[in-house]
Structure formats: structure tokens, C-alpha cells
Amino acid sequence: xxxxxxxxxxxxxxxxxxxxxxxxxxxxxxxxxxxxxxxxxxxxxxxxxxxxxxxxxxxxxxxxxxxxxxxxxxxxxxxxxxxxxxxxxxxxxxxxxxxxxxxxxxxxxxxxxxxxxxxxxxxxxxxxxxxxxxxxxxxxxxxxxxxxxxxxxxxxxxxxxxxxxxxxxxxxxxxxxxxxxxxxxxxxxxxxxxxxxxxxxxxxxxxxxxxxxxxxxxxxxxxxxxxxxxxxxxxxxxxxxxxxxxxxxxxxxxxxxxxxxxxxxxxxxxxxxxxxxxxxxxxxxxxxxxxxxxxxxxxxxxxxxxxxxxxxxxxxxxxxxxxxx
Numbered sequence: 324x325x326x327x328x329x330x331x332x333x334x335x336x337x338x339x340x341x342x343x344x345x346x347x348x349x350x351x352x353x354x355x356x357x358x359x360x361x362x363x364x365x366x367x368x369x370x371x372x373x374x375x376x377x378x379x380x381x382x383x384x385x386x387x388x389x390x391x392x393x394x395x396x397x398x399x400x401x402x403x404x405x406x407x408x409x410x411x412x413x414x415x416x417x418x419x420x421x422x423x424x425x426x427x428x429x430x431x432x433x434x435x436x437x438x439x440x441x442x443x444x445x446x447x448x449x450x451x452x453x454x455x456x457x458x459x460x461x462x463x464x465x466x467x468x469x470x471x472x473x474x475x476x477x478x479x480x481x482x483x484x485x486x487x488x489x490x491x492x493x494x495x496x497x498x499x500x501x502x503x504x505x506x507x508x509x510x511x512x513x514x515x516x517x518x519x520x521x522x523x524x525x526x527x528x529x530x531x532x533x534x535x536x537x538x539x540x541x542x543x544x545x546x547x548x549x550x551x552x553x554x555x556x557x558x559x560x561x562x563x564x565x566x567x568x569x570x571x572x573x574x575x576x577x578x579x580x581x582x583x584x585x586x587x588x589x590x591x592x593x594x595x596x597x598x599x600x601x602x603x604x605x606x607x608x609x610x611x612x613x614x615x616x617x618x619x620x621x622x623x624x625x626x627x628x629x630x631x632x633x634x635x636x637x638x639x640x641x642x643x644x645x646x647x648x
Contacts, residue, residue: 332386409433450562459571470494472534568621
């Protein structure tokens with residue numbers, strides 16, 4: 324199959340997503356080509372007419388101009404979008420799903436919402452991990468410099484969680500991500516706390532490997548900066564879940580509705596509430612063998628079922644089956 328991939332246009336982690344998609348399309352034997360939509364409409368037309376793709380694939384669809392999707396549809400090219408920010412921008416995504424022949428979403432709550440809109444080809448497709456980026460340390464236990472690490476944006480619940488742990492434990496805590504220094508001004512002098520600014524995925528893997536426990540909390544559905552006036556509550560786990568597991572790191576994750584669709588309690592441990600978290604942190608920090616056993620189980624599961632290779636294989640198989648390509 325010939326696939327034209329149009330990157331989302333977003334920076335940061337999306338550079339990794341874009342590279343993984345293009346690489347895995349080729350690894351699966353498809354002929355793929357990337358097109359930057361910032362080059363404009365005429366460039367799109369010439370590239371599409373020359374390449375003649377069986378499928379045009381993009382991520383999020385937020386920035387891709389509507390005139391481009393309309394032209395592609397008018398020329399009878401099959402289009403697909405992978406909604407990788409669901410359900411946090413549902414006000415925007417629900418307005419563009421009908422611009423595409425196939426819609427893939429990372430979240431089951433968004434899936435239900437899109438299907439209620441009557442689109443005939445809506446599919447659940449979580450993000451995967453890149454096992455070439457997220458790899459274990461060669462000497463896992465020797466590299467554990469921190470007790471606890473949290474990677475991600477400082478949403479209000481995460482800020483309060485870090486403050487709670489500093490107040491109620493004696494463990495060292497490392498937070499990695501933009502704006503943490505601004506949000507923890509009253510506690511950042513605490514010698515147990517380390518703050519590191521945003522890092523690219525290759526460096527993030529190092530931090531996953533450098534802590535005994537990785538805290539994996541999910542973005543709230545009702546943040547003021549979200550575009551989710553319908554109040555769709557996320558049901559699915561984030562892509563960080565797969566990345567942490569691929570590193571062979573041990574994580575404590577907030578309980579999500581479909582967590583056990585992917586990982587058993589022998590592979591990932593969840594927590595509900597502050598007291599439950601405290602108990603599990605105390606237990607697993609002091610049980611190296613159990614931590615290692617569980618994290619190795621999670622890594623094995625991820626490599627077997629949850630890489631970008633698996634996701635692209637599923638996506639292209641769906642498109643080929645529907646269109647008999």
C-alpha cells in the first residue's frame with residue numbers, strides 16, 4: 324500500500340511519533356512518503372498527484388487546513404486521522420471527524436462519542452512505544468539515583484501530589500518537565516526534590532531508568548485549558564504507560580477504566596487515592612525483587628503487543644480490509 328503521511332505540525336514528542344510512523348510503514352513493506360502541509364495547497368496537489376497514495380494519514384488533524392482534506396476527498400483519496408489528544412480537545416475533534424474516511428482514537432470514551440455522531444469507520448487505536456528509544460539501563464539497580472520520578476506537565480493534581488509526598492515521606496523525588504520550577508517555588512529548596520526542565524524522549528528514557536518508582540498520573544479531563552465542554556472523561560491509559568514499561572521501569576499508575584485491558588496486576592500496579600499510594604510506595608521501594616519482577620513482566624507485554632509496529636500494522640490492515648487494497 325502507498326501511504327502519504329502528513330505530520331501533525333506539533334513539536335516535542337510528536338517528532339518521535341512522526342518518525343516512528345514513517346519507519347514502521349516502511350518496515351511493514353508499505354511505500355510511504357511524508358508531506359509537510361505548511362508547504363501549501365499547490366505543493367500538496369502536486370505531491371499527491373505524483374505519488375498517487377492509497378491512503379493519506381495524519382495525526383490530530385488540528386492544524387491541517389480544511390481545504391486540503393476537502394480537496395483530497397473531492398479527488399477520491401482515502402484519508403485517515405489518528406486522534407492522539409483525545410478526549411481533551413473534543414470540541415475541536417468532533418468538528419473534523421467527517422473530513423476523514425477513517426478515524427482512529429486513543430481513548431475509548433472518545434470512541435463512543437464519535438460513534439454516536441454516526442461516523443461509519445471509527446476505531447480505537449492507542450499510541451504505542453518505540454523500543455529503540457525506550458530501552459532498559461544496562462545495570463538497572465545500580466542506576467537508581469532517585470526514589471520517585473514523575474515525568475510530565477505540572478497539572479494542578481500533579482503539583483498537589485508532589486507536595487503531598489514531600490510532606491508525608493522522606494523519599495527523594497525528581498520531576499521532569501516544563502514549568503515545574505515555576506509551580507514549586509515554595510518547596511524547590513527542599514534537598515529531596517530535583518527539578519529538570521522538558522527533555523526529549525531519548526533523555527526521558529534515562530530518567531525512567533534512574534528511579535525506583537515512576538509515578539504515572541493522567542491528565543484531568545476538566546482542565547480550563549482543555550477544549551472539552553462535553554466533559555468527556557478519559558477511559559484509556561496514556562502512551563507514557565507503554566514507554567515506562569518498555570524501559571523495564573517500575574510504575575505506579577492512576578487507575579483507569581481500561582488499564583486491565585492491557586496489563587494485569589502482575590505487570591503494572593495501580594493506585595487510588597493518596598493513602599493507597601503511600602502504602603504502595605513504601606512497600607515497593609523496599610522490595611527490589613518484586614519491583615523488578617513486575618516491571619520485567621510489563622516490558623515483555625509491551626514488546627509483544629504495544630509498540631508502534633503493532634499499531635501501524637493494525638491501522639493499515641483496517642484500511643486495506645475496508646478498501647480491498
